[in-house]
Amino acid sequence: MHRRAFVAAIATVAVAGCVDLTTGGSSDFEEGNIGMSAHSFLPEEYHTEVGETVTWYNSSSRAHTVTAFDNQIPDEAEFFATGDYDSTDEAVEAWHDHTGGRLDAGDTFSHTFEVPGSYRYYCIPHLYGGMIGTVIVDG
Numbered sequence: 001m002h003r004r005a006f007v008a009a010i011a012t013v014a015v016a017g018c019v020d021l022t023t024g025g026s027s028d029f030e031e032g033n034i035g036m037s038a039h040s041f042l043p044e045e046y047h048t049e050v051g052e053t054v055t056w057y058n059s060s061s062r063a064h065t066v067t068a069f070d071n072q073i074p075d076e077a078e079f080f081a082t083g084d085y086d087s088t089d090e091a092v093e094a095w096h097d098h099t100g101g102r103l104d105a106g107d108t109f110s111h112t113f114e115v116p117g118s119y120r121y122y123c124i125p126h127l128y129g130g131m132i133g134t135v136i137v138d139g
């Protein structure tokens with residue numbers, strides 16, 4: 001009885017935080033590999049392999065961006081950002097100009113990773129809320 005009450009409480013917290021505790025932290029969404037809450041990527045760190053395509057899915061009700069830090073991806077890697085901009089600066093400028101690159105609720109964005117290494121990316125409007133993620137590509 002006590003255990004049931006505890007599990008129910010955890011389930012409530014999980015729903016409130018949009019975190020699915022049942023799948024162990026990767027591929028939580030049918031629509032994509034990495035989901036989003038109001039202010040974070042789910043999961044914040046995602047592992048994949050060279051040649052694999054990763055899909056982000058905006059599972060929240062807010063608009064977000066997926067924008068690589070161009071100085072925090074491997075040297076040989078292709079830059080990626082919603083809106084298909086060529087650099088972090090260009091993406092930031094477009095966001096401030098006309099919310100360029102916005103990923104609305106339910107939208108998806110995909111990128112294929114061809115170079116092994118660590119890729120840091122963020123959401124432009126929620127950077128100061130700590131909305132930063134990492135994709136680790138194993139060679």
Ligand SMILES: [Cu+2]
Pocket residue numbers: 038039063064065123124125126131
């Ligand atoms: Cu965001």
